[in-house]
Amino acid sequence: MTHQTNSVEETQNFAQNLAKKYTQGGIIALIGPLGSGKTAFTQGFAQGLDIKNKLLSPTFVLMRQYKIPHNPKGLLYHIDLYRLENTQQITGLGLEEIFANPHNIILIEWADKLGSLLPKQAAKITFRTVNVTKREITVISRP
Known part of the structure; x- marks a missing residue:
C-alpha cells in the first residue's frame, strides 16, 4: 500500500490511522533518507495511541519510551x-x-541498519521525498 502526503500534518494523520491497528503490540521498521518523514510519522503514530507526551527525536539518546494509555x-x-x-x-x-515483549510497540528509524537483527515479523514502511512537502509512504508489510 502506497500513500502520498502533502504536509507534515497529513503524514501524522496517516500514521494516526495506522496506529489503530497496533493496539496490542508490534515492530515497525521505518526506512528512508534523512528528512523523509520518519519522525513526523512516529509523532502521529503516538497521537493515534493517545500518547499525550510530545515525541522528540531520539537521535542523540538513541531510544525513548512512552506509556501507552490503552496497553498497560x-x-x-x-x-x-x-x-x-x-x-x-x-x-x-x-x-x-x-x-x-509482544505488548510493546516499537518504531525503529533507520531500521535497515539492523540487518539480520530485525525480527522477521516486523512491518516495513519506506519513506521517499517527492518534493519539499510531498512524501511517498509505502507499507511493505503489516500485521
Missing part, C-alpha cells in the same frame, strides 16, 4: 539508529528484551 502491559519505543555505525553498537542496546 507494553510501552511505545521510539528508536533512532541514525548515529550507529556497526552491529556491535546495536547489540549493546538490549533490543532483544524489548522485542521479546
Whole structure:
C-alpha cells in the first residue's frame, strides 16, 4: 500500500490511522533518507495511541519510551539508529528484551541498519521525498 502526503500534518494523520491497528503490540521498521518523514510519522503514530507526551527525536539518546494509555502491559519505543555505525553498537542496546515483549510497540528509524537483527515479523514502511512537502509512504508489510 502506497500513500502520498502533502504536509507534515497529513503524514501524522496517516500514521494516526495506522496506529489503530497496533493496539496490542508490534515492530515497525521505518526506512528512508534523512528528512523523509520518519519522525513526523512516529509523532502521529503516538497521537493515534493517545500518547499525550510530545515525541522528540531520539537521535542523540538513541531510544525513548512512552506509556501507552490503552496497553498497560507494553510501552511505545521510539528508536533512532541514525548515529550507529556497526552491529556491535546495536547489540549493546538490549533490543532483544524489548522485542521479546509482544505488548510493546516499537518504531525503529533507520531500521535497515539492523540487518539480520530485525525480527522477521516486523512491518516495513519506506519513506521517499517527492518534493519539499510531498512524501511517498509505502507499507511493505503489516500485521
